Amino acid sequence: xxxxxxxxxxxxxxxxxxxxxxxxxxxxxxxxxxxxxxxxxxxxxxxxxxxxxxxxxxxxxxxxxxxxxxxxxxxxxxxxxxxxxxxxxxxxxxxxxxxxxxxxxxxxxxxxxxxxxxxxxxxxxxxxxxxxxxxxxxxxxxxxxxxxxxxxxxxxxxxxxxxxxxxxxxxxxxxxxxxxxxxxxxxxxxxxxxxxxxxxxxxxxxxxxxxxxxxxxxxxxxxxxxxxxxxxxxxxxxxxxxxxxxxxxxxxxxxxxxxxxxxxxxxxxxxxxxxxxxxxxxxxxxxxxxxxxxxxxxxxxxxxxxxxxxxxxxxxxxxxxxxxxxxxxxxxxxxxxxxxxxxxxxxxxxxxxxxxxxxxxxxxxxxxxxxxxxxxxxxxxxxxxxxxxxxxxxxxxxxxxxxxxxxxxxxxxxxxxxxxxxxxxxxxxxxxx
Amino acid sequence: xxxxxxxxxxxxxxxxxxxxxxxxxxxxxxxxxxxxxxxxxxxxxxxxxxxxxxxxxxxxxxxxxxxxxxxxxxxxxxxxxxxxxxxxxxxxxxxxxxxxxxxxxxxxxxxxxxxxxxxxxxxxxxxxxxxxxxxxxxxxxxxxxxxxxxxxxxxxxxxxxxxxxxxxxxxxxxxxxxxxxxxxxxxxxxxxxxxxxxxxxxxxxxxxxxxxxxxxxxxxxxxxxxxxxxxxxxxxxxxxxxxxxxxxxxxxxxxxxxxxxxxxxxxxxxxxxxxxxxxxxxxxxxxxxxxxxxxxxxxxxxxxxxxxxxxxxxxxxxxxxxxxxxxxxxxxxxxxxxxxxxxxxxxxxxxxxxxxxxxxxxxxxxxxxxxxxxxxxxxxxxxxxxxxxxxxxxxxxxxxxxxxxxxxxxxxxxxxxxxxxxxxxxxxxxxxx
Numbered sequence: 001x002x003x004x005x006x007x008x009x010x011x012x013x014x015x016x017x018x019x020x021x022x023x024x025x026x027x028x029x030x031x032x033x034x035x036x037x038x039x040x041x042x043x044x045x046x047x048x049x050x051x052x053x054x055x056x057x058x059x060x061x062x063x064x065x066x067x068x069x070x071x072x073x074x075x076x077x078x079x080x081x082x083x084x085x086x087x088x089x090x091x092x093x094x095x096x097x098x099x100x101x102x103x104x105x106x107x108x109x110x111x112x113x114x115x116x117x118x119x120x121x122x123x124x125x126x127x128x129x130x131x132x133x134x135x136x137x138x139x140x141x142x143x144x145x146x147x148x149x150x151x152x153x154x155x156x157x158x159x160x161x162x163x164x165x166x167x168x169x170x171x172x173x174x175x176x177x178x179x180x181x182x183x184x185x186x187x188x189x190x191x192x193x194x195x196x197x198x199x200x201x202x203x204x205x206x207x208x209x210x211x212x213x214x215x216x217x218x219x220x221x222x223x224x225x226x227x228x229x230x231x232x233x234x235x236x237x238x239x240x241x242x243x244x245x246x247x248x249x250x251x252x253x254x255x256x257x258x259x260x261x262x263x264x265x266x267x268x269x270x271x272x273x274x275x276x277x278x279x280x281x282x283x284x285x286x287x288x289x290x291x292x293x294x295x296x297x298x299x300x301x302x303x304x305x306x307x308x309x310x311x312x313x314x315x316x317x318x319x320x321x322x323x324x325x326x327x328x329x330x331x332x333x334x335x336x337x338x339x340x341x342x343x344x345x346x347x348x349x350x351x352x353x354x355x356x357x358x359x360x361x362x363x364x365x366x367x368x369x370x371x372x373x374x375x376x377x378x379x380x381x382x383x384x385x386x387x388x389x390x391x392x393x394x395x396x397x398x399x400x401x402x403x404x405x406x407x408x409x410x411x412x413x414x415x416x417x418x419x420x421x422x423x424x425x426x427x428x429x430x431x432x433x
Numbered sequence: 434x435x436x437x438x439x440x441x442x443x444x445x446x447x448x449x450x451x452x453x454x455x456x457x458x459x460x461x462x463x464x465x466x467x468x469x470x471x472x473x474x475x476x477x478x479x480x481x482x483x484x485x486x487x488x489x490x491x492x493x494x495x496x497x498x499x500x501x502x503x504x505x506x507x508x509x510x511x512x513x514x515x516x517x518x519x520x521x522x523x524x525x526x527x528x529x530x531x532x533x534x535x536x537x538x539x540x541x542x543x544x545x546x547x548x549x550x551x552x553x554x555x556x557x558x559x560x561x562x563x564x565x566x567x568x569x570x571x572x573x574x575x576x577x578x579x580x581x582x583x584x585x586x587x588x589x590x591x592x593x594x595x596x597x598x599x600x601x602x603x604x605x606x607x608x609x610x611x612x613x614x615x616x617x618x619x620x621x622x623x624x625x626x627x628x629x630x631x632x633x634x635x636x637x638x639x640x641x642x643x644x645x646x647x648x649x650x651x652x653x654x655x656x657x658x659x660x661x662x663x664x665x666x667x668x669x670x671x672x673x674x675x676x677x678x679x680x681x682x683x684x685x686x687x688x689x690x691x692x693x694x695x696x697x698x699x700x701x702x703x704x705x706x707x708x709x710x711x712x713x714x715x716x717x718x719x720x721x722x723x724x725x726x727x728x729x730x731x732x733x734x735x736x737x738x739x740x741x742x743x744x745x746x747x748x749x750x751x752x753x754x755x756x757x758x759x760x761x762x763x764x765x766x767x768x769x770x771x772x773x774x775x776x777x778x779x780x781x782x783x784x785x786x787x788x789x790x791x792x793x794x795x796x797x798x799x800x801x802x803x804x805x806x807x808x809x810x811x812x813x814x815x816x817x818x819x820x821x822x823x824x825x826x827x828x829x830x831x832x833x834x835x836x837x838x839x840x841x842x843x844x845x846x847x848x849x850x851x852x853x854x855x856x857x858x859x860x861x862x863x864x865x866x
Contacts, residue, residue, distance in 0.1 A: 002660070022660055024626055024827055042579065042628035059827040089798060091827035116822050119625035128627075132582040139572070146475065149565040151652045151838070153857040154587075154635050157864035169611065170601045171649075172641070176864050178602065185857060188866070192552035193457055194561075195475035201634065202587050208605070219584045226475075227435070227455055365522060386866035389549050394457055394492040394524035405584070424586040424618060431590035431609050433621070433819035 003068075005039065005046035009078035012068035019080065020065045021046060024120065025056050025091075027100050038075065038100075039064065040122070044255075047071070047079040059091035059099055059120065108417055115424060115433050126256035127421055130249060131409045135200055137248035138221050138403070141241050147196040147223070152185035154178055154202065167206045167216075178204035181402060184387050186224035187363060191395040195226040200405070210428050212417035213304065213355060215406060217426040223360075224400030230338075231346045231361050234399050235275055235324045238350060238358060241403075242322070243270040249412065260413040263353070266320065273322040274314055278302075278344070281325045285309040301332055308354035321353040328361075335377040336370065338362035338399070346399070353411040360401020367391040436501075438472065438479035442511035445501035453498045454479060454513065455521070457553065458489050460533050471508065471533075472497065473555070477688075480504070480512040492524035492532055492553065541850055548857060548866050559689035560854055563682060564842045568633055570681035571654050571836070574674050580629040580656070585618035587611055587635065600639045600649075611637035614835060617820050619657035620796060624828040628659040633838070643861050645850035646737065646788060648839060650859040656793075657833030663771075664779045664794050667832050668708055668757045671783060671791060674836075675755070676703040682845065693846040696786075699753065706755040707747055711735075711777070714758045718742040734765055741787035754786040761794075768810040769803065771795035771832070779832070786844040793834020800824040 003011055003019040011019050023041035030036075030053065037048040039062070048064055056062065066080040097114040098106075103123045111118045118124055139149065155169060155176045166177040182199050189197040203220035223241075228234065246265035249257060257265070276284065285306035302310075302325065315321040326348040327340055337345040338361065347361030364370050370391060374380060381388055409421035419425040424433060436444055436452040444452050456474035463469075463486065470481040472495070481497055489495065499513040530547040531539075536556045544551045551557050572582065588602060588609045599610040615632050622630040636653035656674075661667065679698035682690060690698070709717065718739035735743075735758065748754040759781040760773055770778040771794065780794030797803050803824060807813060814821055842854035852858040857866060 022829070040626055042626060057827075061827045061829045088829060089824075089827050092800075092825045095826060116621045116625060116819065117826060119622070119627075125626060128583065129581060131584070135582055135584075136572075136576060139569075143569060148562060149568055150561065150856060151564070151568075151633075151635070153650055153855075153859055155650055155859050155864060168603045170603075171859075171864060172639070172861055174864065188549045189552065189856075192549060193473055193475060193558060194552075200584075202584070206605070217586055217588055367525075386549065389866075391522075392525045393528060393550060394490075394494045394522050396455070396494045396521060422586075423583060423622075426586055426588050426604075428605055431588060431604060431607065433822075 004043035005041045005076060006043035008046045008068045008080060009070065009076055012070045012078045016067060016069070018065055018083065019068050020063065021080065022063050022088075023061070025058050025060045025062060028056065028058065040120070045075040045122070047074040047076075048082050048085075049079050050082045050085075054085060056085075056087060057091045057093050058095060059117075060087055061089040061091075062087050108419060112419065112425060112430065119423070123259045124420075126253075126259045127409060127413060127415070128423060129256045130253050130413060131405065131421065133249055133253050134245055134405065134408060134412075135219075135221070137245040138241060139198070139200065140248075141244040142196075142198045142223065145196070145237075145240075147198045147225075148189075148194050150182075150185070150189055150194075150197045150199050151201065152179075152182045152199060154204075165206050167204050178206075180205060181220060182222050183224075183400070183402075184390075186222055186400055187395075187398065188390050190224050190226040190398045190400075191365075191390045191393075195396070196224075198223050203402075208428055212419070213407070215418055215422055215425055215427065218407075218418075218422070219405035221403040221405050221408075222400065223402070224398060226396040226398040228362060228397055228399050230340075231326050231348045231399060232275070234360050234362070234401055235326070235348055235350075238324075238360075238401060238403070239270050239273065242352075243267040245408075246270065257413070260415075262413050263321075265412065269318075269320040270322065272318045273320050273324060274318055275324040275326055275348070276310070277327040278325055278329060279327070281310055281323070282306070284313050288313055302349065302351075302356075304355075307351045307356055311351050311354045323351045325349045325351065333361065335373050335379060336363050338364050348401075350401075350403075352408070353414075355407055355411055357407045357411065358401050358403050360399065362397065362399035365391055365395040365397055437476040438474045438509060439476035441479045441501045441513060442503065442509055445503045445511045449500060449502070451498055451516065452501050452513065453496065454481075455496050456494070458491055458493045458495060458524075461489065461491065473553070478508040478555070480507040480509075481515050481518075482512050483515045483518075487518060489518075489520060490524045490526050491528060492550075493520055494522040494524075495520050541852060545852065545858060545863065552856070556692045557853075559686075559692045560842060560846060560848070561856060562689045563686050563846060564838065564854065566682055566686050567678055567838065567841060567845075568652075568654070570678040571674060572631070572633065573681075574677040575629075575631045575656065578629070578670075578673075580631045580658075581622075581627050583615075583618070583622055583627075583630045583632050584634065585612075585615045585632060587637075598639050600637050611639075613638060614653060615655050616657075616833070616835075617823075619655055619833055620820075620828075620831065621823050623657050623659040623831045623833075624798075624823045624826075628829070629657070631656050636835075641861055645852070646840070648851055648855055648858055648860065651840075651851075651855070652838035654836040654838050654841075655833065656835070657831060659829040659831040661795060661830055661832050663773075664759050664781045664832060665708070667793050667795070667834055668759070668781055668783075671757075671793075671834060671836070672703050672706065675785075676700040678841075679703065690846070693848075695846050696754075698845065702751075702753040703755065705751045706753050706757060707751055708757040708759055708781070709743070710760040711758055711762060712760070714743055714756070715739070717746050721746055735782065735784075735789075737788075740784045740789055744784050744787045756784045758782045758784065766794065768806050768812060769796050771797050781834075783834075783836075785841070786847075788840055788844055790840045790844065791834050791836050793832065795830065795832035798824055798828040798830055
């Protein structure tokens with residue numbers, strides 16, 4: 001019967017009976033005639049001790065049986081004195097990439113070019129253990145709050161948000177688009193009486209950016225909720241979600257967080273995160289910009305530098321690098337955003353540790369109001385019939401937001417690029433592996 | 434404070450204090466000078482009693498306050514005597530589709546054409562409550578068994594399974610494809626040391642079928658697992674999964690199942706489901722085909738009729754309409770399938786209530802063996818470099834399967850077409866809404 005690496009220490013303490021382990025040869029080292037192998041399995045690392053040098057290559061998959069023994073100096077506090085081993089799958093000796101090396105000394109392009117191998121590195125693997133836990137906590141929290149998980153089409157017939165920034169698909173000779181967001185479908189579900197829905201699914205942006213903050217395909221964690229009064233209800237929901245995610249990670253992924261020296265996640269501090277109206281946010285950013293800071297009236301939108309300055313400010317003032325900016329001006333939000341007054345909207349962004357991780361807001365649910373606003377955005381109801389039908393037949397006040405899963409993962413771990421938080425990232429140049 | 438429809442009966446029994454409800458006007462009926470409105474919210478239906486006819490249209494969203502009272506004849510066993518109401522969002526009076534009608538009397542195309550409205554029907558809504566619960570149970574069971582959730586790219590550079598049946602995407606002027614399956618990525622993750630992974634995500638088939646069993650975009654519930662011996666380990670895993678899903682649905686979705694008169698789901702019977710080798714499956718199907726049955730030697734593959742006959746046989750013999758067919762011939766499985774002997778493979782299908790819901794099998798993990806088998810399938814290693822790299826550097830014996838989420842939903846509820854189990858289905862003709 002197989003024992004996992006993480007259970008060798010308890011096994012050694014319990015009985016010292018022979019154990020069987022399976023895994024990958026992570027490291028081989030000789031010291032004074034004794035050979036130490038570090039074996040890697042899904043649960044972690046364990047040291048094997050052999051008296052003779054085995055005929056094994058790094059990354060080969062092996063089965064080993066031996067006697068477990070406590071050794072405080074070994075990883076996990078125990079080791080196995082090998083009685084016999086078998087090579088199940090021999091790795092070729094020409095590894096093009098050093099799997100067990102120091103990630104920080106390897107360039108990102110190399111890591112991504114060798115993704116099937118680089119994912120074997122425990123530190124890189126930790127990124128995706130954390131990501132899996134984020135998705136689990138996101139879904140679990142929302143289910144506990146009566147949200148229904150939905151799966152909507154990613155192939156859309158019309159460009160409801162305009163054709164720019166969309167990838168086109170040849171669909172049996174017709175042109176359709178990859179969805180930028182499930183937003184209109186989420187709204188449909190709220191209006192259909194589900195009231196509260198969420199979706200975790202790919203989203204696509206055909207933008208030519210190639211920066212540490214952009215992906216052309218990303219995992220969007222979407223929420224939509226009926227019977228809200230303003231974007232403030234959504235901000236409260238997102239605070240609850242983030243606190244729950246942080247708590248789950250602290251409980252289950254402390255080892256993964258430690259591998260990255262991730263800054264502490266304090267669930268209790270999330271409720272303290274400030275909400276700042278857009279105009280004030282510009283002023284705060286400008287005031288913290290020092291001599292190089294732009295005057296607020298010259299900043300049309302929150303640029304990446306302003307996002308960073310605002311999070312630093314929140315960290316200093318409130319003890320958490322999380323800010324909600326609301327009341328964005330009408331001109332910088334889509335037509336469906338609910339107005340607060342002539343110039344401002346019931347919209348918000350969440351900025352976390354210097355990066356926008358969320359955009360959201362209340363949507364206009366009044367059919368006549370939508371028809372009236374369309375011309376101001378250079379749009380007509382043509383092509384929007386399916387969208388308009390949502391509001392024609394009874395729709396509650398509602399709104400929602402989306403959290404970029406890779407961006408949240410990146411900022412929780414402190415990764416330099418969002419691409420590091422995508423298993424198989426797609427950017428302008430990269431479509432493989 | 435809002436009370437949900439499902440909580441009106443308890444509220445009436447507890448105190449009879451005034452309650453406030455929000456929802457949609459599902460039905461209006463006058464009887465002897467009294468007006469009855471059925472209000473629909475995310476939790477169900479509740480009857481409102483008014484003394485005067487209100488100025489309301491069907492499907493309008495309203496807020497109501499009134500006195501709850503027990504009434505065994507009303508839906509949910511209680512009603513609300515209305516003190517005041519407010520129309521929050523008035524529905525246009527020209528509903529193009531009868532939301533509160535009998536679903537079975539409406540054609541599928543009408544239901545799908547009016548998706549934003551047809552989803553308001555409680556019976557149609559139940560389909561997606563069940564689907565959400567299926568995804569929750571699938572993910573929960575696998576997490577409990579140490580599987581990591583992954584999110585892989587749906588844009589693939591090369592056609593690893595050949596370019597036929599793939600939709601093409603214009604990716605910054607280059608041609609890429611929508612993934613038919615995350616299988617190669619799942620295998621990458623197993624080999625990378627995650628050992629056990631799952632993914633719930635869209636998958637694409639550019640096939641021109643337009644049948645009650647096909648979708649061009651569907652939700653694939655994928656599993657991949659290392660350190661297995663044969664497909665039989667995977668069949669055991671799928672049995673555990675299905676029993677868990679059935680149990681979860683019985684516990685949480687009994688009302689939804691009842692709306693469709695769904696056949697009983699007996700979690701205890703799943704372990705009894707037979708596993709039948711392909712050759713024997715053909716013989717059983719032929720023997721049950723009656724006068725019109727094909728001779729087994731004339732059946733090249735399990736056709737839909739044979740799938741139905743086999744499930745009927747399992748229902749009769751084992752008390753559950755679930756059969757696992759294994760040992761498919763080499764010629765009917767892809768190159769990467771692990772051989773059992775010269776002619777047969779370690780592969781399987783799961784057939785449930787007359788329909789294939791799963792295809793899976795052990796994969797070949799031996800690098801040399803893959804290189805040798807490629808020419809037999811008319812393939813070369815060119816374009817497969819990334820795939821081959823998985824096996825070159827140490828890969829455990831492994832395999833996996835995928836459950837079609839819409840097909841499972843369809844068969845659990847007894848829906849006539851798989852399209853009914855897709856929120857926004859895509860077929861050859863349909864790309865909207």
